[in-house]
Amino acid sequence: MFESILSNYSSFSCRWTPVGLIGVRAHGGALTQLLFMHDEPATAVSAPGSPLIDEAFRQLDAWFTGRLREFSLPIADAESVFARRVREVMAGIPYGRTVSYGELAASIGSPGAARAAGAACARNPLPIIVPCHRVVAAGGRIGGYRGGTEMKRWLLDFERGNCR
Secondary structure, three states: OHHHHHOOOEEEEEEEEOOEEEEEEEEOOEEEEEEEOOOOOOOOOEOOOOHHHHHHHHHHHHHHOOOOOOOOOOEOOOOOHHHHHHHHHHHHOOOOOOEEHHHHHHHOOOOOOHHHHHHHHHOOOOOOOOOHHHEEOHHHOOOOOOOOHHHHHHHHHHHHHHOO
16 A cells, blocks of 8 residues: 555655766656756765666666666656657667667658657656767767766776777
């Protein structure tokens, strides 16, 4: 009974990582958001009683040390079928590899929807966990990223360095 009551509440925590302060939010037993806290106060906060968020940070810690390549966390549903399909493809991009927005669109059966796929990547609420940083512009150009292009470049270089 208490578990079902608690699942109606959101929880949030933020911690320092190699790319700065990251916040993670969960609601209803699923992760809903990963935030890059660039413009927030430089303090780590934690809401008590959040085993899912604790597990998310355990997996993030393992990812940042190169011990984890794929996350296994419950995530909230995407806002549309298209976004859900984009998210599924992003989650399947191998660690250390990239695909273009056009390739991503083609892989979900919408070869002319590279811009829409890019927009879905930009709205990804769980960067790193759902690895939108592995989607690049045509010709291998870096493209945009919520955390900034320098962070995207760092994440890609980090993964490539761990694949050796």
